[in-house]
Amino acid sequence: xxxxxxxxxxxxxxxxxxxxxxxxxxxxxxxxxxxxxxxxxxxxxxxxxxxxxxxxxxxxxxxxxxxxxxxxxxxxxxxxxxxxxxxxxxxxxxxxxxxxxxxxxxxxxxxxxxxxxxxxxxxxxxxxxxxxxxxxxxxxxxxxxxxxxxxxxxxxxxxxxxxxxxxxxxxxxxxxxxxxxxxxxxxxxxxxxxxxxxxxxxxxxxxxxxxxxxxxxxxxxxxxxxxxxxxxxxxxxxxxxxxxxxxxxxxxxxxxxxxxxxxxxxxxxxxxxxxxxxxxxxxxxxxxxxxxxxxxxxxxxxxxxxxxxxxxxxxxxxxxxxxxxxxxxxxxxxxxxxxxxxxxxxxxxxxxxxxxxxxxxxxxxxxxxxxxxxxxxxxxxxxxxxxxxxxxxxxxxxxxxxxxxxxxxxxxxxxxxxxxxxxxxxxxxxxxxxxxxxxxxxxxxxxxxxxxxxxxxxxxxxxxxxxxxxxxxxxxxxxxxxxxxxxxxxxxxxxxxxxxxxxxxxxxxxxxxxxxxxxxxxxxxxxxxxxxxxxxxxxxxxxxxxxxxxxxxxxxxxxxxxxxxxxxxxxxxxxxxxxxxxxxxxxxxxxxxxxxxxxxxxxxxxxxxxxxxxxxxxxxxxxxxxxxxxxxxxxxxxxxxxxxxxxxxxx
Numbered sequence: 001x002x003x004x005x006x007x008x009x010x011x012x013x014x015x016x017x018x019x020x021x022x023x024x025x026x027x028x029x030x031x032x033x034x035x036x037x038x039x040x041x042x043x044x045x046x047x048x049x050x051x052x053x054x055x056x057x058x059x060x061x062x063x064x065x066x067x068x069x070x071x072x073x074x075x076x077x078x079x080x081x082x083x084x085x086x087x088x089x090x091x092x093x094x095x096x097x098x099x100x101x102x103x104x105x106x107x108x109x110x111x112x113x114x115x116x117x118x119x120x121x122x123x124x125x126x127x128x129x130x131x132x133x134x135x136x137x138x139x140x141x142x143x144x145x146x147x148x149x150x151x152x153x154x155x156x157x158x159x160x161x162x163x164x165x166x167x168x169x170x171x172x173x174x175x176x177x178x179x180x181x182x183x184x185x186x187x188x189x190x191x192x193x194x195x196x197x198x199x200x201x202x203x204x205x206x207x208x209x210x211x212x213x214x215x216x217x218x219x220x221x222x223x224x225x226x227x228x229x230x231x232x233x234x235x236x237x238x239x240x241x242x243x244x245x246x247x248x249x250x251x252x253x254x255x256x257x258x259x260x261x262x263x264x265x266x267x268x269x270x271x272x273x274x275x276x277x278x279x280x281x282x283x284x285x286x287x288x289x290x291x292x293x294x295x296x297x298x299x300x301x302x303x304x305x306x307x308x309x310x311x312x313x314x315x316x317x318x319x320x321x322x323x324x325x326x327x328x329x330x331x332x333x334x335x336x337x338x339x340x341x342x343x344x345x346x347x348x349x350x351x352x353x354x355x356x357x358x359x360x361x362x363x364x365x366x367x368x369x370x371x372x373x374x375x376x377x378x379x380x381x382x383x384x385x386x387x388x389x390x391x392x393x394x395x396x397x398x399x400x401x402x403x404x405x406x407x408x409x410x411x412x413x414x415x416x417x418x419x420x421x422x423x424x425x426x427x428x429x430x431x432x433x434x435x436x437x438x439x440x441x442x443x444x445x446x447x448x449x450x451x452x453x454x455x456x457x458x459x460x461x462x463x464x465x466x467x468x469x470x471x472x473x474x475x476x477x478x479x480x481x482x483x484x485x486x487x488x489x490x491x492x493x494x495x496x497x498x499x500x501x502x503x504x505x506x507x508x509x510x511x512x513x514x515x516x517x518x519x520x521x522x523x524x525x526x527x528x529x530x531x532x533x534x535x536x537x538x539x540x541x542x543x544x545x546x547x548x549x550x551x552x553x554x555x556x557x558x559x560x561x562x563x564x565x566x567x568x569x570x571x572x573x574x575x576x577x578x579x580x581x582x583x584x585x586x587x588x589x590x591x592x593x594x595x596x597x598x599x600x601x602x603x604x605x606x607x608x609x610x611x612x613x614x615x616x617x618x619x620x621x622x623x624x625x626x627x628x629x630x631x632x633x634x635x636x637x638x639x640x641x642x643x644x645x646x647x648x649x650x651x
Contacts, residue, residue, distance in 0.1 A: 072100025114433020137169025394436025505540025
């Protein structure tokens, strides 16, 4: 029987001999590979961190000792070792094992890390809380595990600086595989690469002094004082940068050698203070095809695949994704306008910006996991006369909110920076930390910012052209997944700003219901409304196109004709598109028109397939049809159904 079949907690792991741990690691890898091959999920990162997970649970005593993960997909092996082995096959599925650590799921999970660069700050908080309770580091060890891709983030560097200064016992494990989602590109990445590979850098401090002792006058160099020795060491000693920040530096160590990792952890605990263990790993370790192509997004997060061939399993042919359409359109526009530059934050493949960087290497920038820098960098480019396009997932752009306000929108009436918000709306299996359901709310109140969302991929093309024709900032929000398969050959002419379109119910006659939708939710609204129209109900459907500025004339006209309005969005109801419509009706004195707002309720939406999420929230066509029937002036009998979470009614 496999060893991991007997491991239901870290205590079970600790009963094994050190000689058995490599087999445990091998079994964990097989379990992860087999699971992801069937269901899909993050792949290269968790494979590379297996030995780190094993070493931590072998050397420490979780949950008394605290292990704080950064970018939680590193922790798949951690999940298996902490009692979730039998349910691991439900990873990322609705009501199954969460894609990242989650404090609500296990006492061994210390935070809910879906975004990068958070672990050091949170771990320092745990360490200081321990100290203030009167405990010592030997009583409760705190470890932050951070990847080198996350270490460049501003939050990680802020935590790194304070932790080195604070004096609390804290261990930081730097999981160095030269990767975020793609290859890391930064001066820190270059420095770590030298530490890993340069033979001179790999000398220990003692061996360096031995070398100087053998040279004429070498003893004088050694005794010449701390400043001179520090100057000499700065050229050759690995990890000096971390030591200058206040850390004991251990490494680089082989991150796939369990004896080395366990020994490093024991040494770190004995040293006290802030200690950084530099563990060198290989992304995709244990699966040859992933190791060989570690920089490809295919092996960062995989869809179901054949384990033997490495080929993705056949799936129904689908139209181009919104991301692909954005990427191709940006290239088309950039061919004609040399002022256009592209920026992404460690996600060139995920955002489609990789094609731009490949074709225009001097005009395309992957700035690493530094969303704040990406936005302020774009502001400088715009002030320099260029037209930057910042392509970042909706959930990650949250991290740069202040820079959008401070550096882009309030400068000179707003700078011509385009924010391309990929993965707007529900994203599915990555869960609560990745849902792009807050962007309309957190952007709508910022002065000078134009916000739009397309109903389909053809409209996405026109909206990107519209953004780049503006003399101020604009946000273009579009969903994850495939488009509708529409023709994409219309001229790239800008749309009139703040003008929507009426798709059903044109004319001047009275209406029973006016449905005002934004983004890809417009298609769902059409599907539900067409059923009512087929039944003879008088219903209008508006594609708002713009969240800001609204098409006030069109919306107010429909409001005056209709007995009730329903707004539809895949965004938080609080402060979102529906709220904007309510504010408009208030300003125009249309107080008597009841409004039902359909959107994301006041809760975090956890992992599962988007179809299941929309069904549970009443945001699919069936759920919206149910809501529309309920909103009709003379309520029709509807099938018994639990309260629609997505629905909010206002008068």
